[in-house]
Amino acid sequence: MNWQRYIIAFVITGAIFATAFYIANRLDAARVADIQSTQTAISIDILSTETQFELLGSLDCEAISQGQTLSSELSDLASRLSVAEQNLGINNTQVVSLKKQYSLLEIKDYLLMRQISARCRNFQPVYVLYFYSNSGDCPQCTQEGEVLTYLRTTYPDLRVYAFDYNLDLPALKTLIALRRVDDTLPAIVVQNRAVVYGLKDLSAMQKLIPELKTLATTTPEVH
Amino acid sequence: MYIGTLILYACLFLTLYFEVFLLLSFLERRPGVKNARAPRHYPSVAMIVPCYNEERTVAGTIESLLALEYPAEKLSILVVNDGSSDTTGAIARGYAARDPRIVYIEKENGGKYTALNVGIAHTQADIVGCLDADSFVAPDALLEAVKVFEDPTVMAITPAMKVSKPHSMLEVMQAVEYTFGIFLKKMFDNLAAINVLPGPFSLYRREVFERIGPFRHAYNTEDMEIAFRMHRHGLKIANAHTAIVYTTVPCTIPSLLRQRTRWSRGFLENSRDYYYMYFNPRYGHFGVLVLPVALVAFFAGLYSAGFMLYKAVGYVATRVTDALATGIPPHLPAAHLDWYYLNTGMLTFLIITVLSMTLVAILLGSRIAATRLTLKSFFAYFAFFGLLAPLWLARALFGAVLATQRVWR
CATH class of the missing domain: 1.20.58 (Methane Monooxygenase Hydroxylase; Chain G, domain 1)
Structure with missing residues (x-):
C-alpha cells in the first residue's frame, strides 16, 4: 500500500x-x-x-x-x-x-x-417610499419588492426608495418617525400620502399610484 | 451554512479527491501504446458465449470470434444456449456444423452464471474467456489480451469496452460513459483494484476456477462477484486496454434503467456479502479506496440529486406562489451582462473543477483506447447522465432494502 x-x-x-x-x-x-x-x-x-x-x-x-x-x-x-x-x-x-x-x-x-x-x-416626479425587512419577520416583503421592481422596470421614471426598516441609521429612523411608519411591514408611502401596509399586488399598486398613467413605459404603446 | 449544503461540499470533496487520486495514478504510470509485437506464446483459449434469446446479435458475436487473429488450433468457441425460446439455438447450431472450432451446448434455462459454468466444465483450455452474445471483439483483441497474460501473476484480464455503433442520444451518452470507464479501468489496473470482470470479453486463467470455484448467482452480477472473490484470494486482475470489444447498449430509458438497477443493486448486495473487505488494507487499494469510494459515491449521487431536486422544486414553487400573489405577468428575469451578476460562489468553482476533471478523464480514456467522441455525445453525457443515474440508484437501493425480485432484463 x-x-x-x-x-x-x-x-x-x-x-x-x-x-x-x-x-x-x-x-x-x-x-x-x-x-x-x-x-x-x-x-x-x-x-x-x-x-x-x-x-x-x-x-x-x-x-x-x-x-x-x-x-x-x-x-x-x-x-x-x-x-x-x-x-x-x-x-x-x-x-x-x-x-x-x-x-x-x-x-x-x-x-x-x-x-x-x-x-x-x-x-x-412620481415616487414611492418602500419600507421592508429581510430579517425573516416579513414574508411578504420579497413579493412586494418584486412588484416594485416590475413597476420600476416598466416605468423608468418612477422613483422607488427602498429602506430596510431595521437598519440602525439615525437619518432613516428620523424619516420613519416623520412619515409615521410602524413595523407592520411591508409599508408603502406613495407621493406624500398616508402609509399603506401589507402586500399590494400589481393591480393594487397601479390603483395606489394613478400618476403612473402619466409616465412613459418601456413597453410599446398600443394604438 | 445549511447542513444540506455542507453535505454537498463533502460529496464534492470526495469526488475531487477520487479524481485527483486517479489522475496522480495516471501521471505515475501512463498506459503503453499498442505495438505490433506478437505474443511470446499462444496458450489454448476457450471463448464461452452464454446465450438466452439473442437471435438478433448472436451471429455477429460468433462471426467476430471466428475473425479473431489467433491460431485456429488454439481457439475453441463454446456457444451455450441457456434455454432460449427463439431461434438462437438454430443459428448457433448452424455455425457449429460449419466450423470445427465451434461447440454448441444446449441446457435448460438457469441463468447466465450456470451457462458459463457449463462452458467451463466443457473445456480444458489454458485461458477461459466469456463473451456476451450482444458483444463483438476486434480481430486483434485476443492477441492483445494474451500478451498481458505473459505476466505470470496476472490471473484475469478485462478489455477496453466501447459501445457498438452508437446513434441515438442515449447510446452516445453511454459511449462517453464507457470511455470514462476505460480510463477508470486502466487506473484501477495501476492500483491493482479492478472491481468487475465484465461479460464482454473477460479472460481468466483456468486455474482461477480451480482455486476459487465457479461463477455464482451473486444477485445477477456474477462478473462483479468473481472480481470481489479474486481480490479476496489475492488473485491479480489486469486491464488489457488495447484489447477492444464492442458491446450493444440499451437503447431505451426503461431498458437502461433495468440494466443499471441490476448492476447497482448487485454492487450493494455483493458489498454486504464482502463487507469485511471495506477499509481493509489487506485488500490493498481495492479495500481501502475503490470499494468505499464506490459506496459513498452511490449515496452521494442520490443525495446530490435529491438536493438539486429539492432546490429546483422549491424555486419553481416560490416563483409560482409569487406570481399568483403579486399578479405580475410572466416575464423573463432581467438579463445582466455584467460579471457582477455571475454566480461566482465557491460551489460554482468546485462544480466546474469536478466537471473539468471528469472531462479530462474522458479525454484520457478516449486517447487510451483511440475512441472518437462527438460533441453530441459530450452534450448527451453532461446533460442527461446526471438526471438518469439517480433513478437507477434509487431503484437499486429500494430493491436492495425491500429485497424485491431481481430482474435480468
Missing part, C-alpha cells in the same frame, strides 16, 4: 478547495469595491445637483430637471447591493455599512428631489 499517494491527493484536493474559497472571496471583495465606487459616483452627483440647485435657485428648472438621472443609478445600485447581500449575507459588516451609505444617498436624493419639485413645475 502506497499511503503517500493518499496524502498527496488529500493535500491537492484541499488546495483546490482553498483556491476556490480564495477566488470566491476575491470576487466578493471586488463586488464590494464596485458598490463603493458606484456610491461615491452617486454621492458626487447628488452634491453636484445640490450645488447647482443652490447656485441657480429656481431660475433654471429646465437645466436642473434634465440632470435628474440618479433614480436609475440608485436602482442599479440597489440590485448590486442585493447580490452582495446574497453572497456575503445580510449581517456582513461590509454589507451593512454599504446599505447604510446607500440609504443615506436615497434619503438625500429624496429630499433634493422634493426641494426641486417644490420650486420647478416642470419637474414633478
Whole structure:
C-alpha cells in the first residue's frame, strides 16, 4: 500500500478547495469595491445637483430637471447591493455599512428631489417610499419588492426608495418617525400620502399610484 | 451554512479527491501504446458465449470470434444456449456444423452464471474467456489480451469496452460513459483494484476456477462477484486496454434503467456479502479506496440529486406562489451582462473543477483506447447522465432494502 499517494491527493484536493474559497472571496471583495465606487459616483452627483440647485435657485428648472438621472443609478445600485447581500449575507459588516451609505444617498436624493419639485413645475416626479425587512419577520416583503421592481422596470421614471426598516441609521429612523411608519411591514408611502401596509399586488399598486398613467413605459404603446 | 449544503461540499470533496487520486495514478504510470509485437506464446483459449434469446446479435458475436487473429488450433468457441425460446439455438447450431472450432451446448434455462459454468466444465483450455452474445471483439483483441497474460501473476484480464455503433442520444451518452470507464479501468489496473470482470470479453486463467470455484448467482452480477472473490484470494486482475470489444447498449430509458438497477443493486448486495473487505488494507487499494469510494459515491449521487431536486422544486414553487400573489405577468428575469451578476460562489468553482476533471478523464480514456467522441455525445453525457443515474440508484437501493425480485432484463 502506497499511503503517500493518499496524502498527496488529500493535500491537492484541499488546495483546490482553498483556491476556490480564495477566488470566491476575491470576487466578493471586488463586488464590494464596485458598490463603493458606484456610491461615491452617486454621492458626487447628488452634491453636484445640490450645488447647482443652490447656485441657480429656481431660475433654471429646465437645466436642473434634465440632470435628474440618479433614480436609475440608485436602482442599479440597489440590485448590486442585493447580490452582495446574497453572497456575503445580510449581517456582513461590509454589507451593512454599504446599505447604510446607500440609504443615506436615497434619503438625500429624496429630499433634493422634493426641494426641486417644490420650486420647478416642470419637474414633478412620481415616487414611492418602500419600507421592508429581510430579517425573516416579513414574508411578504420579497413579493412586494418584486412588484416594485416590475413597476420600476416598466416605468423608468418612477422613483422607488427602498429602506430596510431595521437598519440602525439615525437619518432613516428620523424619516420613519416623520412619515409615521410602524413595523407592520411591508409599508408603502406613495407621493406624500398616508402609509399603506401589507402586500399590494400589481393591480393594487397601479390603483395606489394613478400618476403612473402619466409616465412613459418601456413597453410599446398600443394604438 | 445549511447542513444540506455542507453535505454537498463533502460529496464534492470526495469526488475531487477520487479524481485527483486517479489522475496522480495516471501521471505515475501512463498506459503503453499498442505495438505490433506478437505474443511470446499462444496458450489454448476457450471463448464461452452464454446465450438466452439473442437471435438478433448472436451471429455477429460468433462471426467476430471466428475473425479473431489467433491460431485456429488454439481457439475453441463454446456457444451455450441457456434455454432460449427463439431461434438462437438454430443459428448457433448452424455455425457449429460449419466450423470445427465451434461447440454448441444446449441446457435448460438457469441463468447466465450456470451457462458459463457449463462452458467451463466443457473445456480444458489454458485461458477461459466469456463473451456476451450482444458483444463483438476486434480481430486483434485476443492477441492483445494474451500478451498481458505473459505476466505470470496476472490471473484475469478485462478489455477496453466501447459501445457498438452508437446513434441515438442515449447510446452516445453511454459511449462517453464507457470511455470514462476505460480510463477508470486502466487506473484501477495501476492500483491493482479492478472491481468487475465484465461479460464482454473477460479472460481468466483456468486455474482461477480451480482455486476459487465457479461463477455464482451473486444477485445477477456474477462478473462483479468473481472480481470481489479474486481480490479476496489475492488473485491479480489486469486491464488489457488495447484489447477492444464492442458491446450493444440499451437503447431505451426503461431498458437502461433495468440494466443499471441490476448492476447497482448487485454492487450493494455483493458489498454486504464482502463487507469485511471495506477499509481493509489487506485488500490493498481495492479495500481501502475503490470499494468505499464506490459506496459513498452511490449515496452521494442520490443525495446530490435529491438536493438539486429539492432546490429546483422549491424555486419553481416560490416563483409560482409569487406570481399568483403579486399578479405580475410572466416575464423573463432581467438579463445582466455584467460579471457582477455571475454566480461566482465557491460551489460554482468546485462544480466546474469536478466537471473539468471528469472531462479530462474522458479525454484520457478516449486517447487510451483511440475512441472518437462527438460533441453530441459530450452534450448527451453532461446533460442527461446526471438526471438518469439517480433513478437507477434509487431503484437499486429500494430493491436492495425491500429485497424485491431481481430482474435480468
